[in-house]
Amino acid sequence: MPKSSHSAKPTQQSLVHDQPKAANAFVYDDGLIVVHGPVIIRMTNGLSGKQSSAAAEEVLLGILSSISHFSDLFATAMVNKGMYKVFKRNELMLIRRVYQNMSPAAWELSEWCPPAIDTSTSDQDLTQLEHTPQSYLQCNARDTAVLDALKVLILERCLTFLRPETAHGLTSRDSPHAHRLDDAFYRIWCFCKIFGCNKGREDDVTGQLDWLKGGVLAREQDCVATVKTNLEFDISSVLLNAPDHFARGNLGGLTADQLYDMMELWNCLAVLIQGFQGRVEQARKYGIHASSDVKAGDIEREEAILEEWTAYLLSLGPSVVLDLANVIRDPSEACFTVAQKNGWNTWTPPMYGGSRSTFLKAPVARLYEELITAAAFHSQDPENIEMKETSRKRFVSLAAEIRLRKCCRQWIAPRKISPIVEDRVETFNWASLPGLNGAAYDTAGMAVEKIVEMGFDARQACEALRMTDMGDGLRVDRAVDLLLRQTMY
Incomplete structure (x- = not known):
């Protein structure tokens, strides 16, 4: 390798020295760093040879850990003898770390799938077996082959109701949408590994929502490991013993677009x-x-x-x-x-009239509705938000006064409540209330308004609310789930 035209300026902590070796100086050279020829790592500042080697190895390990693709990792490992030595000494850890850099969603799936367990089974006796570097790469190749085969079938059988961007992302790996769709597949697969596959967690709604939100509850050990929490965890909830990699592929929580990708591909899998x-x-x-x-x-x-x-x-x-x-x-x-x-x-089969037909769809739709509603709220004009909040508080106050008056008439009989309150209750003109016009009691109108804010028209909202009314009141979540499914098909 040609010699550099200028040498690096030595510093107090420098381990690399390009000056000729002094006759009485101790030197340590194990080939960990090669810069324009053989490198001599001189003992400075009291560092022994072993300490110098460890420091150099830590630097190289940091470089290898930051790489974002397997091909780059293997190429970098062959740069020199020192780099290769560090790579081989930490091979499995580095392969895992780089896979996580490539796709956190794919990496989490691999963490839930030990080498001796096929991703479609749930043999608990084998979950402690560890990967080797070879088995880890083999599982990665196997999962990639499964996704590639599924994409071909989806394009063949589901193309008529796929979004154009989804079809393009499934067709070409060079598509800007390809990576996020792969992540959606891996998240679906991971969700099934955690909550399906005969784990008995199909109804672990709390755990499912927490996984979609990035594992906030799972990270708070005090919340799930003590009885001080006000949440009720089922004995089968994954949150009671969540491993460290739980929801690490969803850190920060999934976005509405990512949830939509999952739902779209899930419906395609159902069609297959x-x-x-x-x-x-x-x-x-x-x-x-x-x-x-x-x-x-x-x-x-x-x-x-x-x-x-x-x-x-x-x-x-x-x-x-x-x-x-x-x-x-x-x-x-x-x-x-x-x-x-x-x-x-x-x-x-599910017990007590339950059904697996809502598996994955129910928590995804629920969180999607929350995110869309929150986004719509934050996008509103602050003045409009303030007016609505003022109207809401006014209505709540009046409703409380009415309840108070009824209570007083029932139990105190002839005694009347405050004349001011009574006058307001008996003579109040609802049509004069700014911004409400009597609509405060119109729960159907409020439900329609919420759905319209999510991007659907009023006719669709009314029809969806009617079709999902099971006698227990209007449910916006059920109506939105129905509209999403109709949109996808």
Whole structure:
């Protein structure tokens, strides 16, 4: 390598010295740093040879840890003997760190999937086995192959209802949308690994929302490890024993756009395994109904169980969807044979009238609504916000006065409340209230207004509220979930 035309200026803490070696000076050279030829690391400031070597190794380790792609990591490791030595000494840690730099979402999935466990299973006895550098890279290659195969199937079967940007991102790795869609796949897969895959956490709503929000609760040990919290955690909640990598792929919380990507691809995965409906006899033959109390011949209930089983398969993750999607269109029993071979026909239907049909969709839609509502609120004119808040407080005050008057009449009988309050209650002209015009009691109007603020029109809002009204009052969250699903399809 050609010699530099100028030498670096020595400093007090410098370990690199390019001056000729003094006759009585102790030198230490292990090849950790090479700058324009052989490097001599001179013992200075009281540092021993071992201390100098450790300091140099720490510098090189920091350089290798900051790299953002495997190919760059391996190329940098071959720069010189010292760099290669540091790389080999910390190989697995560096591969993990660089993978995290590449994609935090993909990295978290790999942390939930030890080498001896396929990503579609949940064998708890093998979770302590450690990766080797080779097994870690093999799992990375396997996961990438699964995503590539799913993209081909999605483009083939779901193209008609994909957004143009999504279709482009699935088509080309050079697309500016490709990386975020890969992350959406990995997050779906990770969600299934944590809350699906027979973990019994399908209803762990608190844990699911915390994972989507970046693990805020999981990081606060006092919140989940003591009884002082006011949150009620189910015994199966992942938050009671969350590992350090929990939600590390979502630090800071997912954005509305990232949640939308997840929902769009989740619906595509559901489409890929829509092919079991109507195949009741085959399902019965392969024991799909064995764990339920449905009697043979009750076609309607058998169909319902078959739909629940399909939702169960979806909760096992993208790799299971891919295996079944490749044979689902075969009219023979091939798809059921694949399910039986992998043990997916042995399952437990949801109890107490529950359903896995809302798995992943419910928490994602709930957080999406929260983010959209918050964004709409913050984008409003401060003066309008203040006027609405003033009107709200005025209405609350008047409602409290009415309740007080009724209470006094019921229990104190002839005694009257304050003349000022009574006059306001009995003679108040609701139409004169600024900004309300009597609409304060119009809960339907308020629900429609909230949905319209999220980007839908009033007609859509009214229809969605009507269709999701189950007798327990108007629910904006259910209506928004319905509208999102209709938009995606």
